[in-house]
Amino acid sequence: MISVARGRTSSPSVSSLFSLGGATGPLIGLLLLCAFLSFATDSFFTARNLLNVLDQITVLGIMAVGMTFVILIGGIDLSVGSILALSMMVMGYLSNELGMALPLAIVIALFASAAAGAVTGLLITEFSVPAFISTLAMMSVARGLANMITDGQQIVGFPGWFNLLAIIRHGGFLTVTVGLMLIVFAAGWIFLRNTTGGRCLYAIGGNQEVARLAGINVRLSTILVYITSAVLSGLAGIVLAARLDSVQPSSGVSYELDTIAAVVIGGASLSGGTGGIAGTVIGVLVIGVLRNGLNLLGVSPFTQQVVIGVVIALAVAAEVLKKKKG
Amino acid sequence: MAEVKSPILSLRQIKKSYGPLQILHGIDLDIHEGEVVALLGENGAGKSTVSNIICGTIRPSSGSMTWRGAEYAPANPREAIDSGLGLIHQELRLLPHLTIAENVFVGRWPKSRGQIDRKAMERKAQEQLERLGLDLPANRKVEGLSTANQQLVEIAKALTLNARLLILDEPTAALGDAETELLFKQIDRLRADGVGIIYISHRLEEIRRIADRIVVMRDGAKVQEFDKGDVPVRTIVESMVGRELGRMFPHFPPVGDDVTFEVKDLTSALDAFHDVSFKVHKGEVFGIAGLVGAGRTELVRAITGADPISAGSIYLDGKDVTPRSPGQSIRNGIVLVPEDRKLQGLVLEHSISENIGYANMKAVAPKKWVSKKAIDSFAAANIHRFGVKGQGHQNADEMSGGNQQKVVLAKWLATDPKVVVLDEPTRGIDVGARSSIYDIIVELSAKGICVIVVSSDLEEVLGVSNRILVMAEGRQAGILDRANANDVSVMELATS
Amino acid sequence: MKLKHSLFAAAAIVATALTPVSSSAAELQKLGLAVANLQANFFNQIKMSVEAYSKEKGLELIIVDAKGDSATQVSQVQDLLTQDIQALIYVPAGAAAAAVPTRLAHAQGVPVINIDRNPEGAPGDTFIASDSVASAKEICNYAFEQVGGKGTMLIVHGQKGTTPEVDRTKGCMEAKEKFPDITIASEQYSQMWSQDEGFQITQNMLQAHSDATIVWGQADALALGAAQAVKVANLPQDIFVFGFDGDTAALEALRDGVFDATSTQRTQYFGRLAVDSAIKLVAGEEVPKLQLLPATLTTKDNVGPFIENHP
Incomplete structure (x- = not known):
């Protein structure tokens, strides 16, 4: 009751201008991490290495945008890694086994991903299967389908230009795949910030019943969110195929956990209603820089796993503490 | 009636500040056995702060309290409950997936040989429900109960704690008239048993019906105390808002036929x-x-x-x-x-x-x-x-x-x-x-x-x-x- | 500054990925090891051997573990190249021996020593592996003789389509041609080459084919799982269980009679040979394109020295 009288005297801060939301902590962490690595290694703070980091986060970054939407509405999507593999295999099969033009094969692969997302969305909204369960089911189904397409075999031998999408740095710094990631980031950011559809996701995540009574079509929005997440996973699969110059059905195992970690490090709450693309980008960068930095430092692979786990726990705990105090 | 009973709880010069902001200005309050004291005031008047101090959720900046003759300074709600205090919150705090009986006894389930004695628990809870005139099986899940019934379960829960002083914060907010009447019967019974009750409500009509005394607060201070419950509503309201009111309800014009x-x-x-x-x-x-x-x-x-x-x-x-x-x-x-x-x-x-x-x-x-x-x-x-x-x-x-x-x-x-x-x-x-x-x-x-x-x-x-x-x-x-x-x-x- | 370099790198890849590394004589000081998956004993053995031998030679070694994911491995090789390693020992992860890491290294003039798997289209400067086909032929031959040339066989394959799985299967089928009375009742594939998979798969196969007399796990972890399943099934007949690789844990199990035979790969020697090849390549010396090492057929009788000192 006191707070009513006092109000909050501070005007909206600069951070909200960039809609960082709860991500100021992770941003500080990221900057500290970069500062530390710049001093600790000769090779971290070089244009070449930073461009490598951008390369290395493309797949995670694209998937994390979709996951941000899902987590914003209070959902979870465990199927992203499997859908990534399914999309890859559909593309590889259509282009190399059936001889279809690669661009067309890519479009069809994205449609296949969308179909998988639509199925999970419908399971959640029409049959009231919890998101955790329906995406868990899709994770298994999509992985199985990806394996069935070639009976578990990899496919290689794509046209030369395809691999080059992930290699040639236009203007000295921008590969097509990195550019694609930046476009996805920008589109996601604008969507959440400046469109009614994006604002509605916050309302749904904040309280579904409030959103429904406010006239928001919660079911349709939910289905569209899962479709978007699936399509972006499919797109990430195409990017990964370009990066590896091959496709294999075992790709993307456990990527869902990396993706969720990135979104959560970025300040989103798993109960929905808070989070944003700016935070997610920071989360993706934290994971990317950390992996890269630990390799550069020559930290042993087993120690790396420990460090990454500790960082995830610290990032989220710090955010929760900050909220309690604030 | 106050002169024949000794106070079970006394507050003397209780103050509370947050930094430079003082929100309670020296509150004196006595609650006697078998007495219903209505605590009134607009939101922000300091009622909740007083009840939180009594319950040990907040510690006062200065002042003292005595509980049944002894000095009383609860460090946390647990100590307050152990002393014999019960607080029934305005917001419901029941666990929807547990039964009524489990909710009533949550955290202090009756045990026999290390296991929860479900039979004893359900029997005791059922007795309590019957005392409240609530026709529900104690082994029913709370989920799906109406708000009114959930409120009554909350009250049943407090009653099993054998509280000597109950604080009821807006207990009838979700109750219809019939349930309210049931609750009042229960309050009358508790009063006869010598339980002291602090009753917080905005419904002035029911306060006139149930209270023995009325304490009105405004802006963190006690502004008036009525030694009887049956005070005209307008008098109470005027004391709460600190100005004279012209009317309770505005004039509604008649409407046409279209x-x-x-x-x-x-x-x-x-x-x-x-x-x-x-x-x-x-x-x-x-x-x-x-x-x-x-x-x-x-x-x-x-x-x-x-x-x-x-x-x-x-x-x-x-x-x-x-x-x-x-x-x-x-x-x-x-x-x-x-x-x-x-x-x-x-x-x-x-x-x-x-x-x-x-x-x-x-x-x-x-x-x-x-x-x-x-x-x-x-x-x-x-x-x-x-x-x-x-x-x-x-x-x-x-x-x-x-x-x-x-x-x-x-x-x-x-x-x-x-x-x-x-x-x-x-x-x-x-x-x-x-x-x-x-x-x-x-x-x-x-x-x-x-x-x-x-x-x-x-x-x-x-x-x-x-x-x-x-x-x-x-x-x-x-x-x-x-x-x-x-x-x-x-x-x-x-x-x- | 560095931008020019990366532009050059890209252009170099565009030009060709096949140009052999320029042989400017130099001394190896900084070496990178990209390993597929340290959870697998076989790879961990190689890692430990490279580690120990590099130390002996006074080399700086940087190790990265892809945990079985080829995308991770590409990133890690990028990171290794950023640190200006002079040679890369590359144990490809995943079913596809991804060509991209080799191309990246070659684009930067870094020689690549492949172990165990060699990517199609972008082979390493040298490839070190067991002669899987010959060794698998040898051990299957031995197994068929042990059961008297007659019997029902179950096979737990490795991860389908990987080089070791394909080669080991090929070798064994060659051996089988001489034994018409051996029938293969069932064969199934594992995903991770792991012991619990070996156990489950074998248990299921024994359920359907309780008359089996030979079980082959294409790696020791699979064979150890299979041996456990055989033990649990408690069938009346003797069943000959054998594996492949010669993992340290498996060799001890072999000594204790848990299973019957394996084919010990010379992992310690793999590591030393890889480091030696790296030194030579950096110094501009010739190294054979292909270095196949035979694995040693190992049974209870000759396992002792291998436990003391892994080859």
Whole structure:
């Protein structure tokens, strides 16, 4: 009751201008991490290495945008890694086994991903299967389908230009795949910030019943969110195929956990209603820089796993503490 | 009666400050055995701070307390409970997936040989329910119980703690008249047993009925103490708000005959009500009364598309507007201000601006393109228009109940509706905020908007409505004109 | 500054990925090891051997573990190249021996020593592996003789389509041609080459074919799982269980009679040979394109020295 009288005297801060939301902590962490690595290694703070980091986060970054939407509405999507593999295999099969033009094969692969997302969305909204369960089911189904397409075999031998999408740095710094990631980031950011559809996701995540009574079509929005997440996973699969110059059905195992970690490090709450693309980008960068930095430092692979786990726990705990105090 | 009993709890010069801000200014208070003391005051007057200090949730900055003759300074709620204190919160804190018995005994389950003795637990809980006149099996799950019944389970829980002093914070906010009467019987019994009770409520009529003494607080200080409960309502209110009131309810003008809104043979797909028909005239305030469980809330939810309909139709200006979703209803200009503002009206951890924006996306962003600036200025205009005390960037959960309710109203009324449905518009909010909500209702009606008001507060329904629809067990029991409506005629229909 | 370098790198890849590394004589000081998956004993053995031998030679070694994911491995090789390693020992992860890491290294003039798997289209400067086909032929031959040239066989394959799985299967089928009375009743594939998979798969196969007399797990972890399943099934007949690889844990199990035979790969020697090859390549010396090492057929009788000192 006191707070009513006092109000909050501070005007909206600069951070909200960039809609960082709860991500100021992770941003500080990221900057500290970069500062530390710049001093600790000769090779971290070089244009070449930073461009490598951008390369290395493309797949995670694209998937994390979709996951941000899902987590914003209070959902979870465990199927992203499997859908990534399914999309890859559909593309590889259509282009190399059936001889279809690669661009067309890519479009069809994205449609296949969308179909998988639509199925999970419908399971959640029409049959009231919890998101955790329906995406868990899709994770298994999509992985199985990806394996069935070639009976578990990899496919290689794509046209030369395809691999080059992930290699040639236009203007000295921008590969097509990195550019694609930046476009996805920008589109996601604008969507959440400046469109009614994006604002509605916050309302749904904040309280579904409030959103429904406010006239928001919660079911349709939910289905569209899962479709978007699936399509972006499919797109990430195409990017990964370009990066590896091959496709294999075992790709993307456990990527869902990396993706969720990135979104959560970025300040989103798993109960929905808070989070944003700016935070997610920071989360993706934290994971990317950390992996890269630990390799550069020559930290042993087993120690790396420990460090990454500790960082995830610290990032989220710090955010929760900050909220309690604030 | 006070002179023959010794005080069980005394507060002397209790003060509380947060930094330079003093919010309690030296409170003296005595509670005697077998006495019901009503603690009154507008939101922000300091009632909750006093009850939190007694319960050990907050520690006072200075002052002392004695409990049954000994010095008393609880460090935490556990110590207060162990001393024999029971607090029943305004918000329900039951675990929905456990049974009533498990909830009553949560954390102190009766055990035999290391295992929970379910039989003993259920038997004891059942006794307690029967004492409260609650006809429910103790092994039923709490999930799905009506709000009123959940409230009674909360009270049963406190009673099993053998409390010597009970603090009831708005215990009847969710109760209908019949349940309230049951609760009062129980309070009378406790009083006879020598239990002291601090009773916090905004319903002045029931305080007159139940209280032995009334303590009125304003701005963190005790402003007046009445040595009897039966004080005229106007006197109490004047002491609470610190000024003389002209009237409790504003004057509602009579309305014409032209029908704008019509509900015809409406039947719930959830089996909550059947065959309800009524017409609302332009600018009319149409009340809906009934006991808890009569189907009032379900009826208005169905009218506004929130719950499904199995038969019947709804017309606005002669056009069929039977809704299939809340969105459709809003587009037709029919809005529901829902019963529970915290669960249905607001996203508590989002800002006021955003909350207002969610229901007004069309107005804020006609081309589906929104900017923070557009939402903020739209919200600011409506915050001003409806007298919300607060700023757009504040989170909804930082506000008092009255202000939250005004935000919810602002959120819906900003859509420029033709029909406004208010479900329990003044539940749990203070007198000052109430009268401004009544003023808003008058304003709407003057503009020719149909206003439908559902309320458990009979005095309120009678005070604001041009006509009253009374529901009983899912049926339409009758419609009363203002001239024929009084508490007797309404209760007769409601219990028919 | 560095931008020019990366532009050059890209252009170099475009030009060709096949140009052999320029042989400017130099001394190896900084070496990178990209290993497929340290959870697998076989790879961990190689890692430990490279580690120990590099230390002996006074080399700086940087190790990265892809945990079985080829995308991770590409990133890790990028990171290794950023640190200006002079040679890369590359144990490809995943079913596809991804060509991209080799191309990246070659684009920067870094020689690549492949172990165990060699990517199609972009082979390493040298490839070190067991002669899987010959060794698998040898051990299957031994097994068929042990059961008297007659019997019902179950096979737990490795991860389908990987080089070791394909080669080991091929070798064994060659051996089988001489034994017409051996029938293969069932064969199934594992995903991870792991012991619990070996156990489950074998248990299921024994359920359907309780008359089996030979079980082959294409790696020791699979064979150890299979041996456990055989033990649990408690069938009347003797069943000959054998594996492949010669993992340290498996060799001890072999000594204790848990299973019957394996083919010990010379992992320690793999590591030393890889480091020696790296030194030579950096110094501009010739190294054979292909270095196949035979694995040693190991049974209870000759396992002792291998436990003392892994080859």
